[in-house]
Amino acid sequence: MDTRQLETLLAIQQHGGFAAAARAVNLTASAVSQQIAALEAELGTQLFDRSRRPPVLTVKGAEMVRSAQSILQIVRETKASVGSGPVRGTMAFGSLRTGASSLVPKSLATLRASYPDLHFRLRVGMSEELMSEVVSGQLDAALVADHVAVPASLRWTPVMTEPLIVLTPPATGGLSIDELVNTVPYVRYRTQVPLARQIDTEIARLGVAPRQIVSVNTMSAVVGCVQAGLGFAIVPQVALQDMVTASLDWFPFGSPPIHRRLGLVRRATSRREEVLVALVAALTHHGRPRDTHD
Numbered sequence: 001m002d003t004r005q006l007e008t009l010l011a012i013q014q015h016g017g018f019a020a021a022a023r024a025v026n027l028t029a030s031a032v033s034q035q036i037a038a039l040e041a042e043l044g045t046q047l048f049d050r051s052r053r054p055p056v057l058t059v060k061g062a063e064m065v066r067s068a069q070s071i072l073q074i075v076r077e078t079k080a081s082v083g084s085g086p087v088r089g090t091m092a093f094g095s096l097r098t099g100a101s102s103l104v105p106k107s108l109a110t111l112r113a114s115y116p117d118l119h120f121r122l123r124v125g126m127s128e129e130l131m132s133e134v135v136s137g138q139l140d141a142a143l144v145a146d147h148v149a150v151p152a153s154l155r156w157t158p159v160m161t162e163p164l165i166v167l168t169p170p171a172t173g174g175l176s177i178d179e180l181v182n183t184v185p186y187v188r189y190r191t192q193v194p195l196a197r198q199i200d201t202e203i204a205r206l207g208v209a210p211r212q213i214v215s216v217n218t219m220s221a222v223v224g225c226v227q228a229g230l231g232f233a234i235v236p237q238v239a240l241q242d243m244v245t246a247s248l249d250w251f252p253f254g255s256p257p258i259h260r261r262l263g264l265v266r267r268a269t270s271r272r273e274e275v276l277v278a279l280v281a282a283l284t285h286h287g288r289p290r291d292t293h294d
Contacts, residue, residue, distance in 0.1 A: 001039060001042055001043075003071075003072060003075055004035065005035045005036070005038065005039045006039075006068040006071060006072055007025065007068075007072065008021060008025055008027070008032055008035045008036065009036065009039065009047070009064065009065060009068050010065065010068055010069065010072070010136065010138065011024050011025045011032075012032070012036070012048075013057065013065050014129075014132075014133070014136075014138075016054065017054035017055075018032050018033060018036075018054065018055065019054075036048065039064075043060075043064070045058075045060045046058055046060070046061070047060060047061035047064055048061055069136045069137055070137075072137055072138075073136075073137035088117035088118060088119075089118065089119070090118075090119045090120065090121055091118060091119070091120050091121070091140050091272055091275060092120075092121045092123065092138065092139045092140050093108070093120060093121070093122055093123070093139065093140060093141055093142065093143075093279075094122075094123045094124070094125060094130035094133060094134065094139045094141070094142030094143070094144075095122060095123070095124055095130075095142065095143045096124075096125070096126065096127050096130070096143060096144055096145060096193065096195075096262075097124055097125075097193075097218065097219060098195065098219050098236055098238055098239055099143045099238065099262060100122065100124045101219075101220065101239075102238070102286075103143075103160075103238055103262075103283065103286055103287055104122065104143060104283070106282075106286045107279060107282035107283045107285075107286050108120050108122070108279075108282075110282040110285070110286070111275065111278055111279060111282060114278060115275060115278075118275065123139060123142075126192065126193050127142075127144035127145050127147075127148045127193065127194060128148055130142035130143075130144055130265075131144060131148065131150065131151060131154060131265055134154060134265055134266060134267065135151055135153055135154060135267070137267075140266065140270060140271075140272045140276065141264050141265060141266035141270070141272070141276050141279070142264070142265055142266075143159070143262055143263070143264055143283065144262070144263065144264075144265055145193075145194045145195060145260055145261070145262055146158070146260060146261040146262070146263060147194035147195075147197070147198055147260065148194050150265060153267060153268065154265045154266065154267060154268070155265065155266055155267070155268055156263045156264075156265050157263055157264045157265075157266075157280050158261050158262070158263040159262055159263055159264055159280055159283040159284045159287055160238075160261070160262050160283065160284065160287030160288070161259050161260075161261045161262075162236050162237045162238050162259060162260060162261075162262070162287070163236075163237055163252050163253070163257045163258065163259050164198075164199065164202070164234055164235070164236055164237075164252075164253040164254065164257070164258045164259070164260065165234070165235060165236070165237050165240075165250045165251065165252055165253055166180065166232060166233075166234060166250060166251055166252075166253045167222075167223065167226050167232060167233045167234070167235050167240075167248055167250045168180065168184070168226070168232045168248060168249045168250060168251075169184070169226050169227070169228075169229045169230065169231060169232060169248065170227075170229055170248065171229075172184055172232065172249070173249035174249075177206070177253070178206075178208075180210075180232045181206060181208050181210045182208070184231055184232050185210075185211050185212070185213035185214075185230060185231035185232075186203075186210035186211060186212045186213065186231050186232060186233070187212075187213065187214055187215075187216070187222055187225045187226055187230055187231045187232065187233040188200075188212050188214070188215040188216075188233075189215075189216065189217075189219060189222050189233065189234070189235070190215035190216065190217060191217040191218075195236065195260065198258075198260060199234045202234070202253065202254060202258055203234065213230055213231045214230055214231070219235060219236075219239045220239075222235060222239070223235065223239055223240070226248060227248060234253050236260060238262075238287070262283075262287065264276065264279065264280055264283065
């Protein structure tokens with residue numbers, strides 16, 4: 001039994017199948033199958049029921065997944081504890097998509113000044129799946145939104161509060177939200193993340209359904225559609241960081257303005273606590289409100 005086999009087992013459980021796991025861990029599907037077959041032979045039990053498609057974990061397989069999570073976490077923490085000198089190695093960090101384009105890269109760049117020997121692995125995904133990977137030890141920490149339930153085993157540290165804003169296409173500046181809903185098409189952010197659900201809920205509170213012209217599943221594409229003049233959109237202010245939006249106007253959404261919080265989640269005890277404290281400070285600094293019209 002080696003750590004590569006255990007990491008592959010967790011990848012299959014996380015991604016829902018051998019083929020998806022192979023893509024995630026950069027192996028061929030046959031290599032993934034061989035690793036699991038070797039692990040099963042050593043343990044003397046089947047970890048997957050292969051009579052079903054895709055194969056599903058057996059009871060023993062589910063037990064092994066829990067053991068693998070604990071073993072890999074112990075291995076990582078042991079490697080960190082016996083080391084000396086400068087902080088080095090790789091920190092695995094997760095980020096929701098709206099934070100991954102500017103906020104997180106800037107914050108990681110800030111850490112480089114204090115930890116030049118540290119490397120980073122950035123995983124971009126949805127808040128719920130990122131928190132699950134922090135719990136399992138696959139990630140050291142993650143930046144997630146506040147509209148999700150944080151497991152009891154994790155600590156949540158807020159790093160920024162940002163408003164939702166109404167982003168308007170060229171030549172429509174000065175219109176109120178009611179006027180936009182009635183006269184300008186709507187660009188909808190549609191994906192299975194808390195932010196999209198929050199925006200849909202607040203739009204519904206207006207009492208008038210906007211005329212949707214397009215729905216897209218990335219925030220950068222939403223902003224691009226508004227820039228192209230397709231319609232208006234509701235976005236978090238962080239979506240405008242470092243984007244060329246000089247031709248666009250925006251104003252706070254809601255009265256009073258509606259906000260969302262982003263925060264860092266990590267396990268109660270972490271081998272990277274010193275680095276994570278510095279990362280919280282960097283995220284807080286780079287997440288401070290700025291006038292995106294400048």
